[in-house]
Amino acid sequence: MMVVACSPAAEEPTQEPAEEPAIEEPEMAEVDFAVMPGGALEEALKGTYAGTTVTVDGAFEGNDPDGVKMAESVKAFEEATGIDVNYIGNKEFEATISVRIDAGDAPDIVDFPQPGKAAQFVEAGNVVDVTTFLSEEWLSQQYNQSWRDMATVGGIEAGVFHRFNGKSLVWYPKAAWEAAGYEIPETWDELMALTQQIADDGDTAWCIGIESGAATGWAATDWTEEMMLRTTSLENYDAWVAGELPFDSPEVKKAIETWSELWFNDDYVFGGRSSIVSTFFGDSPAPMFEAPPKCWMHKQGN
Incomplete structure (x- = not known):
């Protein structure tokens, strides 16, 4: 546009500038959450x-x-x-x-099903910090700080948790259990005594399976984690998770030896100890639901 100087001309009515068309804000799809x-x-x-x-x-x-x-x-x-x-x-x-x-x-x-696996890729520089695309405000509203701390590796907030499996649960067939007169154990010694009682009754107490393709064995780490928390300090547990306490340390060996009291007794495990590594973890509790149950207890997350 050029601005030029012109001689005065006859005055004409002032013309209002045309209004720019309004930009419509796109509507957001309806969802049932904030x-x-x-x-x-x-x-x-x-x-x-x-x-x-x-x-x-x-x-x-x-x-x-x-x-x-x-x-x-x-x-x-x-x-x-x-x-x-x-x-x-x-x-x-x-x-x-x-x-x-x-x-x-x-x-x-x-x-990632296992935070530890994710940590390997964080340490290798393969993971983007989630704070680059999720705001601090949103993260703090959605998660307690403890969850964010668990997702942080070497100062990098590697991800967000969307699913939680509660571990350390022992499942049992309630109706059959009560009919058999078994009582819920409250200590490890009581659990071992009950396991032997069930064996004396002619049954196997436990259904255990850890087969999971390339991830075979993760169910055994659940047992080890459980026993680490029960047999040593929280500091040792954290050191083990961080890779600073090796698997052949006395603390970890003690934890494994504790659960092996159950696993390595053929009278205690349905199918015997040799079946544990070949039984798919998702199928392992099935015998507990037969009538009568072929096993009476199963340790698994929810």
Whole structure:
């Protein structure tokens, strides 16, 4: 536009400038939970990222109950945001995720079942700090500080927890248990005595299985963690988790020897001790639900 000097002309009515068309704020998809204003989720629900593809890897697979729930969640998220989620779930996740990252084919998001596995990738520089895209305000509103501390490795907040498994639970067939007259033990000695009582009655007390593909053995670490917390100090437990207390230390050996009193007695385990490593952990409690039960106790998370 040029501004020029002109001789005065006849005065004309002043013309009002044309109004710019109003920009309509896109409507947010309806969800049944609170959404923090100004965050990435709000933008996603407005369709800002529609058409974007996000790759997610994890351990949920196919028609397993967890796999079905994950697929339902992904579908609902895609419908609400227009984002295409490519979920790659498989039971060999612990092995395949290492191969993918080493090959430079890392997914955008990884759903780690074990925080310890995630820590390995943090230490290798493969993980982005979540505070780069989730605000401090949102994180502090959603999580107690203790959860955030557990997700922090070497000063990097590596992720957020979306699912929690309570461990140290012993399951039992309640109706059959009461009919048999068994009582709930309150100490380790009482638990061992009950285990022997069930064996004397001609049954096996425990169903135990730890087979889990490339991750076989993680269920045994649950038992070890339990016994570490019961037989040594919290400081030693933390040192063990941090890799500073080796597995052949007296403290860890004592923990393993404690649970081996149950595992390594063929009279105590359904199928005998040799079946433990070949029985899929998800199938291992099934004999407890037969009539009559073929085992009476099973230690597993929820």
